[in-house]
Amino acid sequence: MIHHTCFKCGRRMELDPIIVGLELKQLKVKKPKYYQAHCPACKAVNKVSVSQMQNDMDAVREEIESGLVEVQKAKAKMKAAKKKAK
Numbered sequence: 001m002i003h004h005t006c007f008k009c010g011r012r013m014e015l016d017p018i019i020v021g022l023e024l025k026q027l028k029v030k031k032p033k034y035y036q037a038h039c040p041a042c043k044a045v046n047k048v049s050v051s052q053m054q055n056d057m058d059a060v061r062e063e064i065e066s067g068l069v070e071v072q073k074a075k076a077k078m079k080a081a082k083k084k085a086k
């Protein structure tokens, strides 16, 4: 888990490197520098630097890749369902 402290309210939050990696991969940006984490307490957007989390994400690289395949499958399904509805 990646630990981050909210800059606004000081609450500590845990970020799942798999979730973070998945979200970063889905961004339009090729090499995002920051991950935007929403504080569960005050909803402030915290910019967490990607380089700071890189080791954690490298450790779960395979999970991120397989998760991405699942996300893409789900998206394709949704697209297909939308087409049918039209």
Ligand SMILES: [Zn+2]
Binding pocket: 006, 007, 008, 009, 010, 011, 039, 040, 041, 042, 043, 044
């Ligand atoms: Zn906060």
